[in-house]
Amino acid sequence: MVGKFLDALFGCWHSRYSFPITVRPGSRRSRAAAVTGTYVVCLDCGKEFAYDWKEMKVVEAGQNTSAGVRSLETKEAS
Numbered sequence: 001m002v003g004k005f006l007d008a009l010f011g012c013w014h015s016r017y018s019f020p021i022t023v024r025p026g027s028r029r030s031r032a033a034a035v036t037g038t039y040v041v042c043l044d045c046g047k048e049f050a051y052d053w054k055e056m057k058v059v060e061a062g063q064n065t066s067a068g069v070r071s072l073e074t075k076e077a078s
Ligand SMILES: [Zn+2]
Pocket: 012, 013, 014, 015, 042, 043, 044, 045, 046, 047
């Protein structure tokens, strides 16, 4: 329970992912999938991440995505 609480407080660590899901090119089903064509879903918070089959790892989206960001207080200065 404490872990869940911390997740809600500080954000999900995204430590558990679903099996990579590959989408067909052209079907813009997910923004994460648009990066590599494959994406995984965090099993804890449900957020989607692009997945690189060649690198066999999750690709962190560089840009700030406001989606899923809750109106929690953060230490963000700017
Ligand atoms: Zn997560």
